Amino acid sequence: MGTDKKISRALISVTDKTGVVEFAQSLVSDYGVEIISTGGTARVLEEAGVPVIPIEEFTGFPEMMDGRVKTLHPKVHGGLLCRRDSEQHMAEAAEHGIQMIDLVCVNLYEFEKTVASPDVTFVDAIEHIDIGGPSMLRSAAKNNDSVTVVCDPDDYARILDEMSVHAGCTTLGTRRHLAAKVYTRTASYDTAISTWLNTYLANEDAGAAGTTAPAFVPPAAFDLHLExxxxxxxxxxxxxxxxxxxxxxxxxxxxxxxxxxxxxxxxxxxxxxxxxxxxxxxxxxxxxxxxxxxxxxxxxxxxxxxxxxxxxxxxxxxxxxxxxxxxxxxxxxxxxxxxxxxxxxxxxxxxxxxxxxxxxxxxxxxxxxxxxxxxxxxxxTGGADGHAQLEARTVDGGMLVQCVDTVDEDPSTFTFPTTRKPTDAEMEDLIFAWKVCKTVKSNAILIAKDRAGIGMGPGQPNRVDSALLACQRAEEACERMGVEAGGFACASDAFFPFRDNVDVLAAHGVTAIIQPGGSVRDDESIQACDDHGIAMVFTGTRHFRH
The missing domain is CATH 3.40.140.20 (AICAR transformylase, duplication domain)
Structure with a gap:
């Protein structure tokens, strides 16, 4: 155990055929490796002139059930899992006519790519779940003392280079690293299937309950794979x-x-x-x-x-x-x-x-x-396209997952509860401030003038202090730029619980306010705005950022 292992027989069955012909040709012509292959891979290799033993000839059992059953056979997994240093294993292999397989080259059905399509059907997704591929990879990886396993075309050159240096053999260190890569890949594959299926079922259950499914229906289990x-x-x-x-x-x-x-x-x-x-x-x-x-x-x-x-x-x-x-x-x-x-x-x-x-x-x-x-x-970045759909944050003992918060409210849905309505110029500043305010730590107040954020009150324990801080910074900015203070537009990421917020803002030159509304004391804030001649807009959407 622990020595270099010669590759005499390889089983190749790949979905991604990038570089596989050249890899197989080198195995055969440079090292005399016998190639076993399946279905479409075998056809590609044969058309390129690579000698191939079809899997059904090797196992003595035909592929069946639309290819669902072809490599799930003792002659395949026995040839992969047999311990070469065990007299018992080798004797049982000889008794049942099981030949050793020294290298497995497999990559999997493109499940992730399939379910990424918004039009994917349940049946199509299920048919793209690979069974034989992960089974062969796991068997070969488990027996990495003797078997070389490759699941990534990027590793073909590495294997051939090592074989050229070690007389057609691979080293134990390389086999172990490749085995670890396999288990990472199969874990990612299973995680993708589990997450998709749980999400599918959560949406199906929401539909059966007669509810309108939100953008993200939290599934019963949510696994992630990170690289x-x-x-x-x-x-x-x-x-x-x-x-x-x-x-x-x-x-x-x-x-x-x-x-x-x-x-x-x-x-x-x-x-x-x-x-x-x-x-x-x-x-x-x-x-x-x-x-x-x-x-x-x-x-x-x-x-x-x-x-x-x-x-x-x-x-x-x-x-x-x-x-x-x-x-x-x-x-x-x-x-x-x-x-x-x-x-x-x-x-x-x-x-x-x-x-x-x-x-x-x-x-x-x-x-x-x-x-x-x-x-x-x-x-x-190559572009400035839309945001992610989901975001996750760890907390002690678990993880929070939610839809990403974007400012996508339609201004035509806003309401205008005050006597005075915002002018066109004020409305431009309000919409600008509303978008920026979402990115300010809550409690958040953003003061804008001429589509620039000139005063920010972030993260204060109470909204009045946030308002004071934002106004002070806005006035300092105006003094620094040599422009007249006042005529400010203000955005608040959440509603005003009391009218004191409006009173503070009015005292510092705010003439228009945009906020979600929804407080039990909205009437007090509306009255305060009317008292000060301020136009106020309700968006109906809160944008906390903690």
Missing amino acids: KAQDLRYGENPHQTAAVYRFADSFGNFASFASPLVGAEQIQGKPLSYNNFLDADAAWNAVREFEEPAVIILKHQNPCGSATGEDVTEAYDRAFACDPKSAFGGIIAVNREVPLSLVEHFADVNKQFVEVLIAPSFSPEALERLSKRTNLRVLA
């Missing part, structure tokens, strides 16, 4: 170890459609830290709320600068002006390609220190200028 993307230097603090993982493809509803943060191209800069990922995620999700050119400058999970503009350079200038002090050391998120002018404005004009710059893409000129800031982390 390490990279180790991090440390966690939230230097004494904490950390890594970032990406969701497996079968859990794509936890990532934005084509431009997730984990998976973005890092063009330059130091590796991202744990805190960088958290802030970049918040900034990237915030800036994608906007259709028009927008920039978010975020620090410690809160948008200290936010604005839209005719282009992203103008949007950046207006966002930076909101709070230049807090912008130092922040994250910049942009929802359009970054031009040279934007880079010049933050790097040369404002001399702003930036931890991360994230955008769909960058012009060549912008990248040339950015390259002079070698430590700046520059991330290109």
Whole structure:
């Protein structure tokens, strides 16, 4: 045990046929390996001139039941599981005519890809559950002392290279690593099936109960599979170890459609830290709320600068002006390609220190200028498409899973309970503030003027303090920019429990308010607005962010 093992016989049965012909050809021509194969794989190999023993010839038993039964046979699993160092195992194999299989090359039916289609039927999904493939992989992986198992085409070259160095053998270390990879793959596969089936049944049960199924019906069991993307230097603090993982493809509803943060191209800069990922995620999700050119400058999970503009350079200038002090050391998120002018404005004009710059893409000129800031982390996502559908957060002893909160309310559904209605200009600022306020830690108040977030009150234990803080920052911003204070639009992520919030806002120049409504004391807030001549809008939707 523990020695190199020669490969004399291989069983190849793959769905993804990338590189399989070349792999099989090398096994046969360079090392004289006998190839056993099944169905479509056997046809592909035979057409390429690779000598193949069909699985039914090897087992003496035909494939049947539309291919559901073909490799589930003692001659296959006996040849995989037999311990070569056991006289009893070898004697029983000889007695029953079981030949040893030294290598298994299998990848699985594309279940995850099948169920990713919104039009998939239950029957089609079930038919794409592989049975024989995982069984062979698990048998071979269990007997990794003697059997080489490969489930990923990327490992073909590794195996051939090792065989060339070790006279047609593989080493124990390689076989064990490949076995571990197999169990990771089969676990991911089973998790995808379990999660899909539980979710399907939860939706079916909701329909049978006569209820309208929400966007996410929590299933009875919810398993996740994550793959390490990279180790991090440390966690939230230097004494904490950390890594970032990406969701497996079968859990794509936890990532934005084509431009997730984990998976973005890092063009330059130091590796991202744990805190960088958290802030970049918040900034990237915030800036994608906007259709028009927008920039978010975020620090410690809160948008200290936010604005839209005719282009992203103008949007950046207006966002930076909101709070230049807090912008130092922040994250910049942009929802359009970054031009040279934007880079010049933050790097040369404002001399702003930036931890991360994230955008769909960058012009060549912008990248040339950015390259002079070698430590700046520059991330290109390739797009700014919609948000993920689900998000998860661990808590002690478990995990919370919920639909992602996006601002998708239709303004035509808003109600206007006050005597004065907002002007068109106020309404533009209110909708802008409503989108940004969702990204501010609750209790959240966001003061906006001319589609820029100039005052933020995040995370205070009571909403009055949040309102005071936001107003003070808005007045400071106006003084700094040399514009007249007042005429502010205000967004509150949740309802006002008392009229004192309105009184504070009115005293600091707020003329229009947008909030969910729904308090038992809404009438008091409405009366306060009427007393101060403030227009108020109810959206009917709360946007807490803890």
